[in-house]
Amino acid sequence: MAHQTPLYADHVANDARIVEFGGWDMPLQYASALAEHHAVRQSCGIFDVSHMTVVDLTGPDSTRFLMRLLANDPGKLRSAGQGLYSCMLNDAGGVVDDLIVYRLGDNVYRLIINAATRVQDLGWMARVADRDDIVIRHRDDLLMIAVQGPKARELAAPLLAEELQAPALALRSFECVRHDHVFVARTGYTGEDGFEIVLPAEAGVALWRALAAAGAVRCGLGARDTLRLEAALNLYGQDMDAGTSPLVSGLGWTVAFEPADRQFRGRAALEKQKTEGVSEKLTGLVLEDRGIMRHGQRVITAAGEGSITSGGFSPTMERSIALARLPVAATGSCQVDIRGVLRKAQIVKPPFVRLGRILVDDAPVQK
Amino acid sequence: MTQIPQQLKYTEDHEWVRAEADGSVVIGITDHAQHQLGELVYVELPDAGRTVTRGAAMAVVESTKAASDVYAPLAGVIVQGNPALADQPELVNTDPYGEGWLVRLRPGDAADLAALLDSAAYTQLLAAED
Numbered sequence: 001m002a003h004q005t006p007l008y009a010d011h012v013a014n015d016a017r018i019v020e021f022g023g024w025d026m027p028l029q030y031a032s033a034l035a036e037h038h039a040v041r042q043s044c045g046i047f048d049v050s051h052m053t054v055v056d057l058t059g060p061d062s063t064r065f066l067m068r069l070l071a072n073d074p075g076k077l078r079s080a081g082q083g084l085y086s087c088m089l090n091d092a093g094g095v096v097d098d099l100i101v102y103r104l105g106d107n108v109y110r111l112i113i114n115a116a117t118r119v120q121d122l123g124w125m126a127r128v129a130d131r132d133d134i135v136i137r138h139r140d141d142l143l144m145i146a147v148q149g150p151k152a153r154e155l156a157a158p159l160l161a162e163e164l165q166a167p168a169l170a171l172r173s174f175e176c177v178r179h180d181h182v183f184v185a186r187t188g189y190t191g192e193d194g195f196e197i198v199l200p201a202e203a204g205v206a207l208w209r210a211l212a213a214a215g216a217v218r219c220g221l222g223a224r225d226t227l228r229l230e231a232a233l234n235l236y237g238q239d240m241d242a243g244t245s246p247l248v249s250g251l252g253w254t255v256a257f258e259p260a261d262r263q264f265r266g267r268a269a270l271e272k273q274k275t276e277g278v279s280e281k282l283t284g285l286v287l288e289d290r291g292i293m294r295h296g297q298r299v300i301t302a303a304g305e306g307s308i309t310s311g312g313f314s315p316t317m318e319r320s321i322a323l324a325r326l327p328v329a330a331t332g333s334c335q336v337d338i339r340g341v342l343r344k345a346q347i348v349k350p351p352f353v354r355l356g357r358i359l360v361d362d363a364p365v366q367k
Numbered sequence: 368m369t370q371i372p373q374q375l376k377y378t379e380d381h382e383w384v385r386a387e388a389d390g391s392v393v394i395g396i397t398d399h400a401q402h403q404l405g406e407l408v409y410v411e412l413p414d415a416g417r418t419v420t421r422g423a424a425m426a427v428v429e430s431t432k433a434a435s436d437v438y439a440p441l442a443g444v445i446v447q448g449n450p451a452l453a454d455q456p457e458l459v460n461t462d463p464y465g466e467g468w469l470v471r472l473r474p475g476d477a478a479d480l481a482a483l484l485d486s487a488a489y490t491q492l493l494a495a496e497d
Contacts, residue, residue, distance in 0.1 A: 017405070033431050034406050222405070222432055290453070292409045292429045313408040313431050320409075339411075339427070 005050035006143050006201040007208055014218055022116030024051035026221055033222035037315040040190050040227055041356050044149035044156075045219040046211050049189075051115040054142050054198055055122070059134035062107040068264055069128050070101065071246060073256035077103035083174040083185055086254055087246050088124065089266025093273060094242040095249065097121045098234065100187060102176045110176075110183065112144075112196075114236050128265055143204030145197045147211060148219075148227075150356060152194035153186075159210045160184065160197075168195065189224065191231025191354045230314050232284060232323060232350030238295060239282060239309040239323055247273050248325060250282035250350070281328045282309065284350035286360060287320035287336065289343040298337040301330035301347070308336065316353045317362055323350065369493065370398040372464055376480060377489035378440045383464065384483055387471075391446055392480065395468040396428065396437060396459065399493055405430040407456040412448025412470060419443065419472070421479070426469050428459065440483060443474040 002025045011018065016027035027048065029036060039045045057065070066074040072086035083102040087095045097120070099113040113121050118138075125136055147156040157165045160182065167177040168184045176185035183198040199207065212218055225235070232250070234240055240249035247255070247270060255270060256262070285308070287293055293311030306326035314321045326334075326347065335342040348360040371377075376384040381400035385393045401407070411427040419425045424436040425445070449468050451458060459467035474480065484492065 028432070029405060032406060034408075037431075226431055290409065291411065292434065294434060313429070315431070 003051070005048055006205055007048045007050065010205065010208060011048065011218075016218075016220060019221065021221055022051055022114070024115060026051055027218070029220040029222040030218050033220065033226070034315050036217055036219040036223035037226050039217035040149045040192055040219060040223065041316055041353070042150070044147065044151040044194075044216045045190075045223065046208065046216040047146040047148065047219050047224055048144075048208070049146050049196070050143045050204070052144055053113045053115060053118045053121070054139040054144065055111040055113060055125075056137045056139055057109040057111060057134060058107065058137070059132070060107055061132035061134050062109055065129055065132045065134050066101065066109060067262055069125065071255045071264055071266060071270070073259070073262065074101065074103075074109075075259070075262075076256070077101070079103070080105050080108075081175050081177060083176055083187065085174070087240075087251060088121070089246070089264070089270070090124070090242055091266060091269060093245045093247075093266045093269030095236070095240045095244060095246060095251075096124050096242060098236055098240070098251075100174075100185075102185060104176075104178065110198075112198075117236060141200065142198050143201045145199075145204060145208055145211070146188055146190075146194065147197065147216060148188045148190040148192045148194035150193060152192070152216075155214055155216055156195055156197070156211060159207060159214065189231075189233055190227040191233070191351060192227075193355070226312060226315055229310055229312055229321060229323070230316055230351070230353035232352060234282075234323070235310055244325075245270065245273055245278070247278050248280040248282065250323075279328060280306065280325050281330075282323055282325050283330070284348040284352060284360065285311075285322040285324050285334070285336065285345045286317075286348050286352070286362070287322070287343060287345045289345075291338045291341075291343050292320045293322040293336050293338065293345070299324050299326060299334055299345075300337070300342065301326055301334040302332070303327040303329035306330065314352060317358055319362075321352050369402065370464065371486050371490050371493075373486045375464070375486065376440075376483035377486065377492075378438070378483060379492060380438050380440075382437060382440050384440050384480065386480055390477065391471050391473050392441065392443075393468050394440060394470045394472060395463055397489070398463050401460045401463045401467070404428060404435060405432060407459050410452040410456045410459065410469065412452065413445045415445055415447050417445045419445065428456075437469060439472070441472065441474045441479045442476070443472045446471040446473055
């Protein structure tokens with residue numbers, strides 16, 4: 001039986017269509033996934049993301065442990081209240097998971113990892129910890145709400161505790177603030193501005209209802225997926241996994257080879273890949289023909305073949321877009337095999353949409 | 368409440384079939400099916416003249432989430448796909464039994480029509496699925 005978040009009853013009462021995702025019964029959409037998508041691009045939407053795993057890390061060796069665990073450099077977190085996106089890698093350089101780590105204090109961190117990978121992640125962290133003096137605590141007592149869109153911050157801030165309002169509005173991207181048991185970060189998975197708020201279940205249900213009453217649109221996983229695809233934010237298990245390197249997943253920028261003496265797991269494998277040169281890249285596609293590109297479809301380019309890792313319909317561009325793993329030399333036009341028919345697409349540099357604006361060439365669909 | 372017009376025939380795959388005076392049939396997906404799929408953003412229809420066997424995938428309806436096959440409820444030859452769906456796939460959601468029809472087909476054997484479900488049987492099928 002799948003887990004349910006403390007907001008499950010609210011989802012059902014608001015006519016959500018429920019699907020199982022990563023072992024959780026989650027809302028796929030309410031009345032309209034397209035309307036939810038547009039609400040986030042134009043105004044404000046709220047997402048129940050309580051299925052994601054919150055892990056608190058304490059103990060005198062916490063920083064040392066993260067230095068070995070993460071491909072990005074936790075040393076970039078110079079003070080409490082800063083956050084960092086990173087992968088954790090296996091020894092072959094494959095991605096065990098992607099996560100955001102926040103520094104809450106000296107040797108105190110909060111990690112937010114994926115739902116479907118929780119068991120493997122916690123197992124891998126325990127292995128990497130070895131004899132480090134750390135405590136890893138899985139916070140399954142908390143609820144997590146993403147408030148996203150150009151109006152998200154101004155709408156959400158007045159609903160927070162008085163002491164949190166000004167500090168929350170002062171956050172820069174990837175920064176966080178805490179008061180009592182409420183944690184607010186200026187992060188998200190939509191390509192829009194906003195907050196991710198982690199708080200105890202009871203207060204979380206009240207905040208969710210207050211946000212909805214203030215005009216935020218309830219959004220499901222359907223809109224979350226079309227928004228993150230437009231923003232070209234990778235989805236674990238689809239755009240990268242334990243068998244793919246961050247260097248072929250559009251995530252090279254998150255790997256910190258400096259300082260050179262930081263021995264993180266997977267480093268040797270990535271250095272070898274870097275020296276030898278990688279043969280593939282993760283890039284964007286815009287379909288010029290009619291149709292919808294989907295995960296797993298074959299892509300034919302002048303430089304060789306590749307495949308689509310995430311594809312779908314872009315409600316903002318009203319056409320199909322995709323992320324694809326292609327030969328590094330591939331540029332310009334290509335063809336996508338959609339159920340046996342070769343359709344024309346353009347290779348573009350992602351993201352497609354950010355902060356409400358289309359960022360790629362958007363010629364009309366050929367009829 | 369899902370609509371199930373009485374005068375139509377149905378399949379277990381949630382298609383409807385309407386017999387026309389000229390011997391052809393018009394085919395679409397049911398109100399229940401469009402609701403399950405969610406908002407459609409693309410519909411791929413067969414070319415006129417294509418011969419289809421009963422149960423063969425003849426069209427594809429795509430929502431924001433996934434692509435789903437639509438199966439031929441009868442064997443026959445495709446007369447026409449609904450041209451309006453190229454620009455307005457959402458017609459399948461807003462008017463599944465009217466403007467949102469998918470395909471007009473000339474059946475190989477008109478007697479096959481009698482083997483399809485009537486509205487009472489389709490209503491029972493939906494009740495059993497719940």
